[in-house]
Amino acid sequence: MKKLTRRFLKRKTAVAGIVIVVLMVMVAILAPVLAPMSPQTQDLRSRLKGPGFVDAAGTHLLGTDQLGRDVLSRLIIGARLSLTVGVSAVLLGGTVGLLIGLVSGYVGGWADSVLMRFIDMQLAFPFLLLALTIVAVLGPNVRNVVIVLAITSWTAYAKVVRSATLAVKNQVFVEAAQAIGAPHLRIMLRHILPNIISPFIVVATFQVSRLIIAESSLSFLGLGVPTTIPTWGGMLSDGREYLVDAWWIAVFPGFMLMLASLSINLFGDGLRDALDPKHIDEAGPGASAEPAQSRP
Amino acid sequence: MTGRFLLRRTLQALIVLAGASIISFVILRMIPGDPAVLMLPESATPQEVQALRSSMGLDRPVWVQYGTYMKQMVVGNFGVSLSRGVPVGKLLVQHLPNTALLAVTAEVIALVISVPLGLMAGARQNSLFDYTTSVITLLGQSVPTFWLGMMLILVFAVILHVVPTSGFGTWKHLILPSVTLAVYNLALTARLMRSSTLDAYNNDYVRTARAKGLSESTVLFKHVFRNAVIPTITMVGLDFGSLLGGAIITETLFSWPGLGFLTVQSIFFRDYPVVQGLVFLSAVTFVVINLIVDVLYAVVDPRIVVDS
Numbered sequence: 268m269k270k271l272t273r274r275f276l277k278r279k280t281a282v283a284g285i286v287i288v289v290l291m292v293m294v295a296i297l298a299p300v301l302a303p304m305s306p307q308t309q310d311l312r313s314r315l316k317g318p319g320f321v322d323a324a325g326t327h328l329l330g331t332d333q334l335g336r337d338v339l340s341r342l343i344i345g346a347r348l349s350l351t352v353g354v355s356a357v358l359l360g361g362t363v364g365l366l367i368g369l370v371s372g373y374v375g376g377w378a379d380s381v382l383m384r385f386i387d388m389q390l391a392f393p394f395l396l397l398a399l400t401i402v403a404v405l406g407p408n409v410r411n412v413v414i415v416l417a418i419t420s421w422t423a424y425a426k427v428v429r430s431a432t433l434a435v436k437n438q439v440f441v442e443a444a445q446a447i448g449a450p451h452l453r454i455m456l457r458h459i460l461p462n463i464i465s466p467f468i469v470v471a472t473f474q475v476s477r478l479i480i481a482e483s484s485l486s487f488l489g490l491g492v493p494t495t496i497p498t499w500g501g502m503l504s505d506g507r508e509y510l511v512d513a514w515w516i517a518v519f520p521g522f523m524l525m526l527a528s529l530s531i532n533l534f535g536d537g538l539r540d541a542l543d544p545k546h547i548d549e550a551g552p553g554a555s556a557e558p559a560q561s562r563p
Numbered sequence: 564m565t566g567r568f569l570l571r572r573t574l575q576a577l578i579v580l581a582g583a584s585i586i587s588f589v590i591l592r593m594i595p596g597d598p599a600v601l602m603l604p605e606s607a608t609p610q611e612v613q614a615l616r617s618s619m620g621l622d623r624p625v626w627v628q629y630g631t632y633m634k635q636m637v638v639g640n641f642g643v644s645l646s647r648g649v650p651v652g653k654l655l656v657q658h659l660p661n662t663a664l665l666a667v668t669a670e671v672i673a674l675v676i677s678v679p680l681g682l683m684a685g686a687r688q689n690s691l692f693d694y695t696t697s698v699i700t701l702l703g704q705s706v707p708t709f710w711l712g713m714m715l716i717l718v719f720a721v722i723l724h725v726v727p728t729s730g731f732g733t734w735k736h737l738i739l740p741s742v743t744l745a746v747y748n749l750a751l752t753a754r755l756m757r758s759s760t761l762d763a764y765n766n767d768y769v770r771t772a773r774a775k776g777l778s779e780s781t782v783l784f785k786h787v788f789r790n791a792v793i794p795t796i797t798m799v800g801l802d803f804g805s806l807l808g809g810a811i812i813t814e815t816l817f818s819w820p821g822l823g824f825l826t827v828q829s830i831f832f833r834d835y836p837v838v839q840g841l842v843f844l845s846a847v848t849f850v851v852i853n854l855i856v857d858v859l860y861a862v863v864d865p866r867i868v869v870d871s
Binding site: 384385388391392394396399400401403406480483484487488503506507511514532536 | 707
């Protein structure tokens with residue numbers, strides 16, 4: 268663990284990534300305290316005013332939106348939802364993908380073949396087509412958006428975990444455990460899992476950034492969380508209509524999305540290289556792209 | 564590559580297609596909202612709704628509807644769009660070329676820039692050029708497509724007036740959407756190209772080539788490039804499928820009349836036959852491209868025996 272931390276800290280970009288991530292999480296947690304105004308208070312007399320506009324409510328550092336709401340406050344509160352949805356969807360999809368990939372790789376045979384065909388079937392749907400359809404079925408709310416994102420992403424973990432399990436399961440320590448009669452469940456959880464967890468964590472990290480963008484894409488298309496909750500994607504969607512007259516509505520939430528995604532990706536890059544020193548020795552920092560996945 | 568390999572892969576592809584069509588058929592029927600109600604004016608009586616439902620076959624069990632649908636589809640009939648009254652096949656044929664134009668342009672932009680960029684970054688590992696490329700490509704991967712598109716509209720259409728904000732027609736309409744669509748793939752391909760270039764440098768054949776006294780540029784272009792480009796082919800192939808399958812966000816943002824635009828509209832209007840047709844089309848694209856990538860693999864690198 269010490270070695271891991273040292274390797275991670277050696278990369279400045281990775282450290283920058285984690286610093287930004289931590290700052291964002293803190294902003295999200297402290298959002299109600301940090302937000303200078305209520306994100307919901309409307310004032311139509313102050314609508315579409317640029318950054319620095321002052322009215323009775325105070326100074327709107329980043330301007331106001333089409334209903335006169337404070338953009339900065341909405342941005343700060345919006346961080347909560349974006350991060351929560353991203354992380355929850357990764358936890359849910361990751362757990363499902365991890366378990367299925369582990370069992371599939373360990374058991375092998377026809378169960379494994381069926382699973383691989385099923386993953387192919389799902390991959391045959393473009394990501395957003397699948398997400399849009401399922402949101403249309405379940406209805407747009409926060410819980411359902413998390414479920415949808417988990418459904419559309421579990422295959423990524425399942426594939427990685429399965430191939431890692433295949434590589435590990437024929438090693439001597441697994442055979443030894445089998446030989447002394449250890450139950451399969453114990454072998455999977457105690458012997459295989461610790462050896463395949465690194466690639467899983469790396470994939471999961473990248474997925475957080477991917478799903479944050481995906482959530483905002485759904486909001487952008489009008490099938491995300493209800494518009495009463497401030498989200499970066501929803502703000503962008505509003506801002507699209509006022510791009511000519513009030514650029515600030517769209518520019519700031521998009522920038523936050525990019526910053527969140529970039530910092531998580533930088534963190535993921537550093538984590539991958541720290542977990543896989545061979546990789547960094549041979550290929551240098553930021554070497555390989557994460558596993559191919561459909562665009563968010 | 565033998566006939567048996569092709570046969571097995573084709574069979575697998577058919578299973579995937581059938582599965583995808585069943586899944587989408589069932590999911591679509593679960594969407595709340597009755598297409599018959601959406602199609603009729605609000606003043607329609609329940610009897611009229613019922614009559615329309617039964618004429619569309621919506622009152623029969625899902626599996627019967629699926630059977631009918633598959634029977635028709637085998638002879639090339641995808642049904643009729645509920646919201647537009649046009650055959651689905653015709654709609655797909657109308658929209659496909661627009662998406663293909665957009666996707667091909669985007670992919671060309673992405674490849675022309677990313678392959679040399681990745682190759683050079685890999686060849687000069689840890690140089691300033693390498694680090695700059697890493698940061699730029701990571702940025703390209705992190706930027707949300709719709710925001711990037713909006714910023715491009717803001718700068719080039721609203722402020723500079725050099726291109727139209729959205730729409731379709733002239734080559735100028737193509738610029739912003741194709742650049743928007745290209746950026747993600749460009750970044751991904753450049754990163755992959757860089758890492759496969761680094762991998763290729765570690766191989767014996769590079770040592771041999773250098774030992775023979777070949778110039779560094781010959782080593783790079785003749786030996787490293789050829790091997791590094793293989794994973795790139797795979798990814799470009801697979802990703803091109805996802806581009807064709809509908810650049811949903813980009814097309815919606817730029818009102819580009821392609822398959823992605825059609826997808827969003829059809830989902831909102833509960834236009835089952837059109838969505839079903841789109842799913843089928845994207846599933847076919849997915850399996851065909853996977854197959855082509857496998858075959859290309861064997862052509863580019865004869866050491867790969869696909870059967871094993």
